[in-house]
Amino acid sequence: MLAGVRAILPLMPGVVPFALVSAYACKEAGLSLAEALGMSVLIFAGAAQMAFVAVFAAGAIAPVILATVVIINMRMVMYSASLAPHLSGAPWWARALMSYMLTDQAYAVSITRFGERPDQPHKGWFFLGAALPLWVSWQLFTVVGMVLGAEIPPEWGLEFTVPLVFLVLLVPAVRDRPSAEAALVGGGMAVMLAGLPFNLGLLIGAGSGIAWGVWAEDRNNRRRRRGPPEAAEGEDGPSSPSMESHLRGQETGA
Amino acid sequence: MTLSDWIQPPFTAQQFWGLVILCGVGTWLLRASFIQLAGAFPVPRWLTRALRYVPPSVLAALVVPALVQADTVFTSAWDWTRPAAGMVAVAVAAITRRVILTLVVGMGALWTFMALG
Numbered sequence: 001m002l003a004g005v006r007a008i009l010p011l012m013p014g015v016v017p018f019a020l021v022s023a024y025a026c027k028e029a030g031l032s033l034a035e036a037l038g039m040s041v042l043i044f045a046g047a048a049q050m051a052f053v054a055v056f057a058a059g060a061i062a063p064v065i066l067a068t069v070v071i072i073n074m075r076m077v078m079y080s081a082s083l084a085p086h087l088s089g090a091p092w093w094a095r096a097l098m099s100y101m102l103t104d105q106a107y108a109v110s111i112t113r114f115g116e117r118p119d120q121p122h123k124g125w126f127f128l129g130a131a132l133p134l135w136v137s138w139q140l141f142t143v144v145g146m147v148l149g150a151e152i153p154p155e156w157g158l159e160f161t162v163p164l165v166f167l168v169l170l171v172p173a174v175r176d177r178p179s180a181e182a183a184l185v186g187g188g189m190a191v192m193l194a195g196l197p198f199n200l201g202l203l204i205g206a207g208s209g210i211a212w213g214v215w216a217e218d219r220n221n222r223r224r225r226r227g228p229p230e231a232a233e234g235e236d237g238p239s240s241p242s243m244e245s246h247l248r249g250q251e252t253g254a
Numbered sequence: 255m256t257l258s259d260w261i262q263p264p265f266t267a268q269q270f271w272g273l274v275i276l277c278g279v280g281t282w283l284l285r286a287s288f289i290q291l292a293g294a295f296p297v298p299r300w301l302t303r304a305l306r307y308v309p310p311s312v313l314a315a316l317v318v319p320a321l322v323q324a325d326t327v328f329t330s331a332w333d334w335t336r337p338a339a340g341m342v343a344v345a346v347a348a349i350t351r352r353v354i355l356t357l358v359v360g361m362g363a364l365w366t367f368m369a370l371g
Contacts, residue, residue: 002369035270042278052277062261062273069277072341073284075312081288081301082308088292099286104316106272111309113316157364160336163320164360168347173309186311187318194324201324202315210304217303 001122006131007109012137014107014162015046017137022050023145029057031196033146034053035130040142044100047199048072071198078206079107083127088116098124101131105162112169182213228249335371339364 019040031053039049043161050067055068079102087095110127114120145151152158174180186209193201260269275327283346321340343360350356 011334034272038271039277040273042274043281044278045266047279047326048277048281056263059263061263062265062269065273066276066280069283070280073281076281076284077287078312079287080307082305084288084292085297085305087289092290095292096286099289100282102289104287108309108313108316115272115309155368157279157336157361157368159356160320160339160364161361163317163340164347164357165353166317167343168299168351168353168356170310170313170317171347172353173313179276179307179310180305183314187314189324190315190319191324193329194319201319205315206308206311207297209314210307213307213311214300214304 001129004126004131005112005133007113007126008105008130008133008209010165011105011162012133012166013158013254014135014160015137016141017154017156017158018046018162019141020145020151023048023142024054024149024151025050025054025143027146027149029053034142036146037139037142040139043069043217044138045069045073045103046138048108050091051198066080068198071203072202075199075203076102078210079104079111082109082111083114084111084122087127093134094124096112096129098127101128101135103131103134105134105165108166108169112172116172124207178213179217182209185212335364335367338367 022040024040024047025035031039039052043049043052051072052065055065060068080099083102088097090098107129109130110123113126114123120126170183174183186205188205189208190201190205193204195201196204209218265273320336321344322337323332339360342363343356346352346359347356
């Protein structure tokens with residue numbers, strides 16, 4: 001569990017300003033402390049809560065608000081499917097609790113750890129160790145933001161620490177040619193679709209990256225099977241390290 | 255009370271809480287989907303294959319738009335300091351793979367670039 005806590009700590013400076021900004025938005029929309037905290041406890045999803053408040057303040061009808069939250073959180077299904085095999089040993093009530101605490105950050109550090117150490121013992125505890133500090137600070141800084149109206153000066157750019165941590169997690173996730181292409185497509189599509197509402201750019205970008213990765217793996221397998229040696233040594237061998245690093249450089253520096 | 259009273263603002267406190275609870279349950283169902291079903295049925299092979307590409311795709315889709323400031327790119331609001339600091343961080347992350355070092359160097363670069371310009 002402590003290993004999970006350690007893994008999540010670098011993400012905390014980025015989460016605190018997010019919670020404060022989210023609380024500030026609730027305050028602006030005229031919500032009470034109880035209502036703001038209720039949202040943080042019951043929904044516990046930053047981007048979705050901020051969108052909830054925005055469409056609520058704009059006078060949207062209830063189904064639109066609900067649909068907004070569901071669409072923004074649709075990416076959680078991908079995280080759930082990706083983590084499920086690692087958490088399947090836990091009893092159902094523990095899995096229900098872990099599901100409740102599933103976030104981008106807890107997913108990212110956990111799947112990275114489980115990928116690096118497939119035989120990691122007590123995966124559920126590692127996940128909870130990563131998820132619980134986020135939950136506690138999210139609630140705490142929702143209250144702080146509502147009561148004190150405190151805001152960290154945006155010009156400090158603390159929110160930038162979150163993509164920096166994810167960047168370090170992206171490096172080991174790119175382990176072969178198909179996964180490098182998946183990252184390239186996922187990142188590229190997300191940039192092109194960044195203007196879409198409801199976090200759809202993230203959802204569609206990640207979805208296209210996954211589909212491309214599977215397709216690229218098939219393509220590589222076909223090539224290898226066809227493969228008398230000269231085919232494998234062709235203009236782009238299935239996973240030549242230089243090509244990988246080339247792709248990675250292109251991707252992250254895009 | 256008719257249906258339209260229920261779904262249209264202004265909401266009573268009761269309606270607001272009902273809506274928040276619905277949103278919470280909906281979000282939990284999305285999160286719990288596969289985690290709860292794990293072991294209940296054999297996972298099809300296409301799904302296990304697809305799942306291997308979730309981390310690189312999702313992380314790239316989270317990171318790249320934030321680094322290049324994709325929401326303002328090609329507009330006058332675009333600011334070069336985050337993308338430039340991002341490039342520095344990419345180099346540190348790719349070479350060292352160390353989280354804290356990348357954070358320190360990346361944020362140091364960001365604040366330096368902000369001070370410069």
